[in-house]
Amino acid sequence: MDNELNEEQVKMVDEFLVAHPDLKAEFEMLMSTKLPMEEFSFDKKELFAENMKLSSVDEELLLYIDNELPAEQKKTVELELASNKDYQLQLKALLQTKLDPSELITYPDKKELYRHTERVVAFKLWMRIAAAVIIIAVSGIVYFKNSSSTIHTGNAEMAVKKNPVQSVELKTTKNPSNAMSLASDHSMGNPVAAKNTKGKEKKSDENTIVPKERREENPVQEEVLTAQAMERPKVNHVPFNENEKVIAAIDDHKDILNIGSVTSPLLTRNTTGTPVEEEQTAGNNRKGSLKGFLRKATRVIEKRTGIDPTNENGELLIGAVAINLR
Amino acid sequence: MTEKEYNECVNLYADNVFRFIVKNLRHEEDARDVVQTAFEKLWRNREEVDGAKCKSYLFTVAYNQMIDHLRKVKRVYLKDEFKEETKVQNKHMDNARAVLNEALARLSETQRSLVMLKDYEGYSYEEIGKIMNLNESQVKVYLHRARLQLKEYIVKVENVI
Numbered sequence: 001m002d003n004e005l006n007e008e009q010v011k012m013v014d015e016f017l018v019a020h021p022d023l024k025a026e027f028e029m030l031m032s033t034k035l036p037m038e039e040f041s042f043d044k045k046e047l048f049a050e051n052m053k054l055s056s057v058d059e060e061l062l063l064y065i066d067n068e069l070p071a072e073q074k075k076t077v078e079l080e081l082a083s084n085k086d087y088q089l090q091l092k093a094l095l096q097t098k099l100d101p102s103e104l105i106t107y108p109d110k111k112e113l114y115r116h117t118e119r120v121v122a123f124k125l126w127m128r129i130a131a132a133v134i135i136i137a138v139s140g141i142v143y144f145k146n147s148s149s150t151i152h153t154g155n156a157e158m159a160v161k162k163n164p165v166q167s168v169e170l171k172t173t174k175n176p177s178n179a180m181s182l183a184s185d186h187s188m189g190n191p192v193a194a195k196n197t198k199g200k201e202k203k204s205d206e207n208t209i210v211p212k213e214r215r216e217e218n219p220v221q222e223e224v225l226t227a228q229a230m231e232r233p234k235v236n237h238v239p240f241n242e243n244e245k246v247i248a249a250i251d252d253h254k255d256i257l258n259i260g261s262v263t264s265p266l267l268t269r270n271t272t273g274t275p276v277e278e279e280q281t282a283g284n285n286r287k288g289s290l291k292g293f294l295r296k297a298t299r300v301i302e303k304r305t306g307i308d309p310t311n312e313n314g315e316l317l318i319g320a321v322a323i324n325l326r
Numbered sequence: 327m328t329e330k331e332y333n334e335c336v337n338l339y340a341d342n343v344f345r346f347i348v349k350n351l352r353h354e355e356d357a358r359d360v361v362q363t364a365f366e367k368l369w370r371n372r373e374e375v376d377g378a379k380c381k382s383y384l385f386t387v388a389y390n391q392m393i394d395h396l397r398k399v400k401r402v403y404l405k406d407e408f409k410e411e412t413k414v415q416n417k418h419m420d421n422a423r424a425v426l427n428e429a430l431a432r433l434s435e436t437q438r439s440l441v442m443l444k445d446y447e448g449y450s451y452e453e454i455g456k457i458m459n460l461n462e463s464q465v466k467v468y469l470h471r472a473r474l475q476l477k478e479y480i481v482k483v484e485n486v487i
Contacts, residue, residue: 099445
């Protein structure tokens with residue numbers, strides 16, 4: 001059926017079909033699948049040379065309005081447009097087919113297109129513990145600093161209170177301001193303290209009377225302060241508070257103020273040991289309060305995170321460091 | 327592409343994609359669905375898509391979605407072939423834009439898309455070809471034919487007036 005056989009082969013097929021009439025029907029069915037020849041007509045006008053020329057002009061102008069012409073060709077077209085009116089009319093007609101890009105159609109509900117994912121910041125276990133430990137350490141340091149400042153204040157007040165004669169005499173001095181100023185002039189090489197003392201005379205006067213209750217509460221702290229008053233080196237430093245300034249001034253100017261030494265027998269009655277030992281005792285107290293604070297903090301952490309930050313020995317674990325809370 | 331870049335794409339291109347689709351489908355609800363689907367795809371594939379190329383990605387996806395939609399729905403719009411209308415409707419023919427829109431509606435989806443991508447979005451032939459899966463010469467030929475057909479319709483309408 002494809003006409004690919006020579007004459008002899010075609011004869012052989014024909015003879016075969018005659019010998020086997022039952023296969024002839026199948027052969028005919030196969031032959032019916034061959035497509036018939038059909039005639040088609042096509043409008044050839046557009047293909048003629050004239051039309052091809054016109055279409056090339058249109059194409060050029062179309063490329064021009066689409067901004068797809070190379071620079072040189074674009075210049076040529078523009079030159080042609082400037083001189084040729086037909087060209088201009090054609091361009092004008094084609095420009096009418098261009099859509100206006102400023103034409104806006106807004107999407108009705110843009111909000112439904114936005115995405116806002118909730119980020120879950122996963123903190124690992126060790127990060128939580130580290131954060132808790134840092135918070136504890138910082139708060140412990142702050143607490144410790146505050147507690148030590150109150151100790152110093154208490155001791156200074158106690159030291160002044162222990163010498164009521166001194167305080168009274170401070171008050172009764174005719175020119176307390178002068179006394180203080182003299183004291184400040186002859187201070188322990190401390191110009192900063194001197195300036196502060198001058199500026200805050202009123203405060204120092206107010207602090208001379210100390211309640212008895214404080215004296216009884218902090219006898220040890222008092223000893224520390226007196227020891228410090230004796231042994232304070234003559235270096236430039238800003239006094240911790242006004243009471244210290246008073247003591248320093250008093251100590252230096254006993255003759256002027258007609259008072260005894262800060263370390264009077266009354267004060268030294270409760271001295272237990274050397275100044276170094278007294279400092280250690282005060283240090284131990286501070287450590288104890290810090291430990292207590294840390295113990296409370298570990299309990300809070302344990303409650304909130306469910307994690308026990310202490311080891312088997314009851315030591316608080318901060319990284320590779322273990323702090324004994326007992 | 328980050329979440330922020332994605333939301334920025336929504337701000338910048340949602341209207342443009344919607345305009346493209348709604349003018350093709352001439353059905354607002356269907357156009358919304360197509361646009362939503364396109365943005366969902368962008369969101370799902372945001373890690374593979376560069377922020378700078380999200381516009382072309384959106385148009386590509388939206389165009390393909392539109393074609394799929396048309397095949398599913400098989401709506402009978404105005405005929406694909408640009409036939410000469412014997413009946414001229416009474417309209418305000420002084421509105422050139424309305425006439426142009428009417429002419430645009432008479433084009434095939436392919437031709438209409440080509441004209442809109444070129445005029446509304448300013449894509450080059452090459453870029454349009456990538457969006458519509460055509461080569462550059464095909465884009466050029468189809469687009470030019472579309473414009474010539476639009477021109478003929480507009481001229482005819484003007485002549486009738």
